[in-house]
Amino acid sequence: MSIESAPRILLGDVEAIRIVEYRGPFRPAAELVPQAPAALWREHADRLAPDHWDPATDMAVMALQTWVLRSGGRTVVVDTGVGDGRERPDAPQFHRRQGRFLELLAEAGIRPEEVDTVVNTHLHADHVGWNTRWEDGSWVPTFPNAEYLLHAADHTALGPDNDYGQGASTTARLLYEDSIAPVRRAGQLVLWDGRHAIDRDLVLEPAPGHTPGSAVLRLTSGGERAVFVGDLVHSPVQILEPAHNSCFCQDPAAAAASRRRILERAADLRELVFPAHLSGPGATEVRRHGSGFTLAPHTPFETTGGTGRP
Template sequence: MDTLTLGDVTVTRVREYYGPVDLTPAAFVPDSAKELWQAHHSWLVPDFLDPETDIVRSAIQTWVLRSEGRTILVDTGVGNHKDRPHAPVWHHLDTDFLGNLARAGVRPEDVDLVINTHLHVDHVGWNTYLDGRTWTPTFPNATYLMTKADFDYWNPANENKTLLGPGSQKVFEDSVAPVHAAGLTHLWEDTYQIDRNLRLHLAPGHTPGSSVLKLASGSDRALFVGDLLHSPVQILDPDANSCFCEHPAEARATRRTLLGSAVDDNALVFPAHLGGHGAAEVVRQGTGFAIKSWAPFTPYTEHA
């Protein structure tokens, strides 16, 4: 498995899915200019864009962090056997994610913390697994860290009108509520200090309770930004939101702030869904940013 050491923390990339997401660039990142994709076509293909179909390629993956003796998962993907009729790519998915996690040296009972950067369908799925007819916490010894803002926003009891609409159907019920009912959640606000190396911060916009995980260990810095970035074109044009951002103006402002912070701190940026090398260092360029260098993770192949 691909592992990177940052100060006293190791970061391992664990794959659930990599491939097409049935959206064109114009649909996936509607604020982005067609010319931007064309200008950078040479390196967006094949890791981030299928040249034959013009469909975006995306990764569903979990970052496994080991820090101060604890095993920490950042986001838990889509999950198996989940009923997702309004998201066909994820409907009744059946992957070897737990096998991939085991190959990274992690058994479900080994996990100490689960961080859900936000509560979208593709970030909470492996919070639970289907045990007979019951959705059961996958990581029975873990504390699941969720923002209170997202917990309240996506809780169907609160009847919020969301951008995803039917796309969020059943997600809270099968992937969030069971771990909360089991007493395994911690709902945090504003910031949450995990240990000397890791701290969570609210980063609203994509969802009201979206968060980032900041790593500072020795001289190394990193930002795990969840869906602040779905595509590397959003580094080049940070005003370009994905089609899934609940609060567009706030998402743009948060993205610019965090990318600026990454430059100032020389922090490696870990989005949730990038294929290719998965993470990047960024620099300022014009009114936006550019990729300075990629992380040394091995690019995925679609059928591996």
């Protein structure tokens, strides 16, 4: 695996730092966004290849990454990846994975002790893994002084009170027990509903569908606007055709409705869109195009290659 540096951008008074653990082929395009016809990928090949799609193999290209925001004296971590040494039998790409997440944070000048807030945009294995780390024979919070924010709907639907999503997968139980339960026992888990202000520039809002409690994080500072959309978008084809869901969306109708609503607002307000797994520059500008959207050329971060296997 090739490791990237930690490029950053200033959005008003907020600094956004990109921590990339992996960037490369993830799964066949037809599996990732099963509703999107092959012709859609080919039609937009000039925008999708090579950063988001490899035409030769028909593999979707994605990133495993975390955003760190410096805002108003606070350090906010948005999503925490897969984690190390996790039992994920239902997800072979994540099963017992080993990575350099903590080293990458250190190289970017970020110490776990200084993190004030962790945002889990939703309760999936590749967004909560580094909530905890293995220490002295047990899982403990990676960020000992942070509050961990999770939408209450995800905790209700995917937590122990609902048999971890009604027993939908073995991984659901395992990820809760190793990545959420230790944080809850430590008194650091904060469940929110409605909307939740982190500070004057950062606000969490629900965007259900991908999971019951999927959320987006809005940034408004110094005339700049951005929205961190988690897994609302896995590939730019879902911006070009927002009705197309990923294979991971639990409520397809709600996911499509949330995606269109968030993208409409991003286009109208000129919000820079940060999907959790967007490769290439990592963010994009969205413009209305007829009844849909198009991508405006925008490269907020330098790109430095990066290939390998997750």
